[in-house]
Amino acid sequence: KAGVTQTPRYLIKTRGQQVTLSCSPISGHRSVSWYQQTPGQGLQFLFEYFSETQRNKGNFPGRFSGRQFSNSRSEMNVSTLELGDSALYLCASSLNPGRNEKLFFGSGTQLSVL
C-alpha cells in the first residue's frame, strides 16, 4: 500500500506569490491534517479535514487555507507569501480523525520564500 504522497517536494517562491501544496493520503484514509515545521517554532498544527469538511484549524492567518476532495486528497494554499512562510509543510493521514488514530506522515514539501 502506497504511503502518504506530498507534491512537490521542494518549492521556491518569491514574496507576494501564492502556492498550492498537494497531499494524497493512504488509500482508504479519510482524515488529512497539515503541519508547518520550522526550526524555531517546531511543528504547528494548521488544519484537519475529514470527509471534505474542515474539522479543526490552528492559529494561522487567513492566508493559509485548505480543502479536501471527494477522493480524500487534500490541498493547502498560501496566498501573499511572506519570508516567514518558509518551512517544511507536512501532511498526515489517518483512517478517521479519532484521538487514537495512528497518523501516517508524508515526506513534506520544503517551501522557500525569497
Next chain:
Amino acid sequence: AQTVTQSQPEMSVQEAETVTLSCTYDTSESDYYLFWYKQPPSRQMILVIRQEAYKQQNATENRFSVNFQKAAKSFSLKISDSQLGDAAMYFCAYRTPSNAGNNRKLIWGLGTSLAVNP
C-alpha cells in the same frame, strides 16, 4: 494551554548502548494520548510509540519503551541497544482529548537530535 517541552536539544549515544530522551508536558486534562515520533533525514515523521494516559502500564515497542509518570507529567523515551539507524530527530507530542472539539490537535515539542556513534 497545553505545552510540550523537550529539554535536550541534542543527545548522543554509543552503538549498542541505552539512551533516554526526556519530555515533559503541561495539561489540565486527565485523558489524552502521548506520542514519540522519529524524523530521519528523509523528513518523514514516523511513529515510534504511543501511550494512553489512562493506562498505567508503560508502552513498549521492541527496543523502545517509555517511562510515563502522569503525576509528574513526564514522558521519557528509552532506546535500548541503540543502532546507527536510530539517529534522527525525536519529537514528543501530546494529543488533545476528543472532547476538545475544534481544539483537538497534536502539540509538539521542539525535538531532540540523537546521534549514534559507532
